[in-house]
Amino acid sequence: MPALKGRPLVVLSNNDGCAIARTDEAKALGIKMGAPWFQIRHLSESQGLMGLSANFALYGDMSDRMMTVIGRFSPVQEVYSIDESFLDLTGIRDDLTKYGQQIRKEVLRDTGIPTCVGMGPTKTLAKLANHMAKKKTDWDGVCDLGSLSRQELARLMSDIEVREVWGVGRRIAKRLNEMGIYSVFDLAKLDPEKARTEFSIVLGKTVQELRGIPRIALDEMSEPKKQIISSRSFGLPVTTLPQLENALSEFIATACNKLRRQDSVASTLQIFIRTSPFRKDKQYGNCLTVNVSVASSDSLAFTKVALRALQQIFRPGYNYAKAGVMLMDIEPAVGIQQELFPVEEEVEKRVGLMNTLDAINARFGRGALKTGSIGFHDRENWYMRQERKTPGYTTNWEEVLTVRA
DNA sequence: TCTGGGGTCCTAGGACCC
DNA sequence: TCTGGGGTCCTAGGACCC
Numbered sequence: 001m002p003a004l005k006g007r008p009l010v011v012l013s014n015n016d017g018c019a020i021a022r023t024d025e026a027k028a029l030g031i032k033m034g035a036p037w038f039q040i041r042h043l044s045e046s047q048g049l050m051g052l053s054a055n056f057a058l059y060g061d062m063s064d065r066m067m068t069v070i071g072r073f074s075p076v077q078e079v080y081s082i083d084e085s086f087l088d089l090t091g092i093r094d095d096l097t098k099y100g101q102q103i104r105k106e107v108l109r110d111t112g113i114p115t116c117v118g119m120g121p122t123k124t125l126a127k128l129a130n131h132m133a134k135k136k137t138d139w140d141g142v143c144d145l146g147s148l149s150r151q152e153l154a155r156l157m158s159d160i161e162v163r164e165v166w167g168v169g170r171r172i173a174k175r176l177n178e179m180g181i182y183s184v185f186d187l188a189k190l191d192p193e194k195a196r197t198e199f200s201i202v203l204g205k206t207v208q209e210l211r212g213i214p215r216i217a218l219d220e221m222s223e224p225k226k227q228i229i230s231s232r233s234f235g236l237p238v239t240t241l242p243q244l245e246n247a248l249s250e251f252i253a254t255a256c257n258k259l260r261r262q263d264s265v266a267s268t269l270q271i272f273i274r275t276s277p278f279r280k281d282k283q284y285g286n287c288l289t290v291n292v293s294v295a296s297s298d299s300l301a302f303t304k305v306a307l308r309a310l311q312q313i314f315r316p317g318y319n320y321a322k323a324g325v326m327l328m329d330i331e332p333a334v335g336i337q338q339e340l341f342p343v344e345e346e347v348e349k350r351v352g353l354m355n356t357l358d359a360i361n362a363r364f365g366r367g368a369l370k371t372g373s374i375g376f377h378d379r380e381n382w383y384m385r386q387e388r389k390t391p392g393y394t395t396n397w398e399e400v401l402t403v404r405a
Numbered sequence: 406t407c408t409g410g411g412g413t414c415c416t417a418g419g420a421c422c423c
Numbered sequence: 424t425c426t427g428g429g430g431t432c433c434t435a436g437g438a439c440c441c
Contacts, residue, residue, distance in 0.1 A: 020410090227411090227413090
C-alpha cells in the first residue's frame with residue numbers, strides 16, 4: 001500500500017493474534033517478530049502504529065504478478081516463497097548490478113512493490129547478498145558479490161552475525177557461538193567436513209555454499225506437496241463436538257481442494273484438536289492418524305473419516321483453541337485407481353462431483369458449495385477474527401481498487 | 406480477554422528380514 | 424561359556440525455512 005509508506009505498520013496473523021510482518025518503522029519501535037497484538041496495541045495511540053489483518057488472497061495474487069515480472073529476466077526461475085525468487089543469471093553479459101536495478105525498476109513499475117536484489121555464485125551467497133542489499137542504504141537495493149574484492153567481501157561478512165545465514169537457526173547459532181564462531185566470515189572459515197560431522201549434512205553444505213561451491217540446486221519446477229495441512233486457531237474457545245465437526249469439515253474441504261489442485265491423492269489423514277497452552281485451564285490435546293484403504297482426494301470420503309476419528313479423541317469439558325487436519329502419503333492421482341482396480345462407476349461419479357464442486361467454488365467464491373457437515377450457522381463461534389482487514393483490491397469484485405481522476 | 410500457519414529435510418532408533 | 428552380520432523400512436522428533 002503505497003499510501004501507507006513511512007508509517008509504522010504490522011501485519012497480524014490469524015485472529016489478529018500477533019505481528020507476522022513489520023515495516024522498518026515498526027521495527028524501530030522495538031516490535032519483535034511474533035509479538036502478540038494485545039501487548040503492542042497501546043502503541044497505536046502513542047506512536048501511530050497500524051495493525052492490519054493478514055489478507056492472504058491479496059498477497060498471493062500480488063506475489064503471482066511480481067513473480068511473472070521477475071521471470072522475464074531469466075529462463076530459469078525458482079519461486080522460493082511468497083516474496084522470494086531465485087534466477088539463474090548464467091551467461092548474462094550485462095553489468096549485473098545494472099541488471100538488478102532493471103529488475104527492481106520493472107517490479108516497482110508493474111506492481112508497486114519495492115524489492116532488493118542480491119547476486120552470488122550460490123543460493124546461500126545470493127541470499128546473503130540480498131541481506132546486504134537491504135541493509136546498505138547507499139547501494140540502491142542491489143548487491144552483486146562478484147563485484148567486490150576479496151578483502152571487501154571478508155570485511156562485510158565479518159560484520160554480519162552468523163544467525164543471518166540461510167540454514168542457521170537459533171539453536172545452531174548458539175552452538176556455533178559456543179565454538180567461537182560469531183560472524184558469517186567465521187563460519188565460512190570453518191572446515192566443511194567438521195561442520196558436517198559435528199553438526200549435520202545440511203550445515204556442511206551451507207559452509208561450502210558460503211565458500212562459493214554450489215551445493216543447493218536451483219529447483220525450477222515446484223514439486224507437488226508431500227503433506228498438506230489445514231488448521232486454525234479459533235476466534236473464541238470452542239467446547240462442543242458439533243462446532244469441532246464444522247471446523248474439521250471445513251479444513252478437510254480446504255486440504256482436499258489443495259490436493260486436487262496438484263492432481264494428487266492421499267491415503268493417510270491425521271486430525272488434531274487441542275486447548276490453548278497459554279491459558280491456565282485444564283489442558284487436553286490429541287491427534288489420530290488414519291490410513292484409508294483407497295487413496296483419493298474425495299472431500300466427502302475424508303470428511304467421514306475425519307468425523308469418525310474426531311468422535312474417538314473428543315473429550316467434553318475443555319475449551320478447545322485449535323484444530324486441524326493433515327493429509328499425508330500423497331502421490332500423483334494418475335493411473336492409480338484406474339490401473340490397479342477396475343474403474344467403478346461410483347469412483348468416477350465422485351471424481352466428477354469433486355470437479356464440479358471445485359468449479360462452482362472457483363466461480364462463486366470459496367464455500368459457495370459445501371458439505372452439510374460444515375454447516376451454515378455457528379461459524380461466528382469459531383471462525384477467525386479479522387477485524388482489521390484491508391480490502392481484496394485484486395481478488396474481490398466488491399473491493400476492487402478504483403482510482404479517481 | 407487477546408499468543409499463526411504451512412511446509413521441508415535429516416537423523417536416530419526400533420521393527421523386521423534373511 | 425559361547426549368542427552374527429548386514430540390510431531396509433518406518434516413525435518420531437528436531438532443526439530449519441518463510
